[in-house]
Amino acid sequence: MTPRVEDLLRDLAPEVLGALVRRYGRFDACEDAVQEALLDAAGQWPSGLPDNPRGWLITVAARRLVDHVRTERARRRRESAGTPQALLLARPADADHDRDDSLALVFLCCHPALSDPSRVALTLRAVGGLTTAQIAAAFLVPESTMAQRISRAKQTIRGTGFGALSPADRADRLRAVLHVLYLVFSEGHTTTGGADLTTPALSDEAIRLTRWLADLLPDDPEVAGLLALMLLTDARRPARTAPDGGVVPLAEQDRTRWDRDLVAEGVALISRTLPRGRVGPYQLQAAIAAVHTEAPSAQETDWPQVLALYDLLELVAPNPMTALNRVVAVGVVHGPGAALELLAEIGRDKRLADHHRLHAVRAHLLDQAGDHAAASAAYRDAARRATSAPERRYLTDRANRLGTTGPP
Structure with missing residues (x-):
């Protein structure tokens, strides 16, 4: 399969799954049907793309789903026209090909009935297009364990559709989505276990999905703030490890190795976003990262500004890790004695x-x-x-x- 086809399939997969889930509701069956359609496309498209790749995938996936339902109906001998399977078969398989349900799909994967680990796994599987084996390897768990986690998540939201959300529910669900993407990136940036400091595949995937979400929600400042935070943090990746894989702390990093394109993009993004007025925690964290990445050296970092931003972050979204990071800034600005007193608290x-x-x-x-x-x-x-x-x-x-x- 050519890189062009692989990238196209990855981009289209969540749109196709979203279209099927909206129409038929059964997340688990729809996801299986989409995977089969993607395999068909991987075998056929390298010799020539269809005129409408998205429509092709939706049509093939819908046919696969209907075939599975027919088989299931026959096996269970449920011939009544009133059964859910019969109702599913009665729905048109080729309607609304142009409707994009990608955002609704992300919201569904971050359903409040799911735990954070399940949300992460399901999002990476259904929206990110990663295989179960890839997700398991990234989180250092056996593939069987991850398969069970994903299967349980699918069963939990089985039958859950894309019902309309109130503004409050939509805001809550978006916060959950951003939190999931943040967790994925954080695990990639510094793994919680294993022999390596980072898992670049997870960081890259989190950035890709957040870019995609920013395209879907271009006016949301917190989506932009999260993307800026990821870009500015990931820009330092090349300098964070020594040749032997050891950790290089921020103050000792060779800043010439930072990815200046990512720095410029992240700084420009947060600079455009902050003046919009509604400031949230991801924007403030991105602003802190920008102060660090714009400093020519560790000694020239504007630590009073960093501390002021942490003060504001604690007011907006207090949490223990924010408090701990603020202690470091207090130590630089006011000395280790003041910071140690605060740390004891x-x-x-x-x-x-x-x-x-x-x-x-x-x-x-x-x-x-x-x-x-x-x-x-x-x-x-x-x-x-x-x-x-x-x-x-x-x-x-x-x-x-x-x-x-x-x-x-």
Whole structure:
């Protein structure tokens, strides 16, 4: 299959699935039918594209679905015209080919009845077009485990259609969609386990889907803010790891290795978005990332501006990780003593108490304060709690360097 055909199929898949789910409702059966249509297209299209690729896929997928329903009906001997299968067969298979239900499909994959892991898996499968094996590999779980997760998610929303959402429900569902995309990107940016620091395939997919969502919702500032945040964060990817795979912290990164095209795109996007007036958490996080990426060096970063943005972010969307990141900014602006006092307060939050990043921040601040023995011990505590092998190695190395030679 040529790259052109592969890209076209990937772009069309959610539109085709959305069309079938709107018409027939049965998500699980529709998804299976679309997968079969995509396989047919992969075999036929390299020798010549149809005049209307989207319509071709919808028609073939609908026929596949009807075939499956007929087989199921015959097997179960349900011949009554009043059965759901008969009603499904009575619907036209070739209507409304031009209607795009992509956004409704994303909303369905992020249904409130699903857990966050299920939303992520289903979105990557149905909207992103990733195989079950690819999703399982990205999240470091057995393929059978991921297959069960996706199957349960499909069963949970089976029979759920694209019913009209109230403005409040639509806003809530969009927040869930953005959160799912953020989770996918975050896992790609820093994996929660395994031998590698990053999973580029997940970061790339999150950016692709967020670009797609931004095309569907060009006037939504938080969609634009999330895209800008991803671009500015991903721009630093080439400099985040050493040749041996080790972690390179932001302050020590070679900024000439940052992707300047992504930086420029992200800065321009957040600069256009912030003045719109309705500021949300993704826009503020993107603004913080922009301050870091625009600084010529770590020493020239405008930390008072970073702290002011974190202050605003805590007002708009308070959460433990935001509070922890703010502590780092407080340490730079007001000194490690003030930051350590603040860290003691937020460390009482049970959601953070056992997180490796809290202990890593404490170690950094103790180091800055000159208490190298305590800093070494805190780095070891952080290393024991870290689940990513590169992060464990980095934290252990910091502990060893402080424990044996004092400040590096």
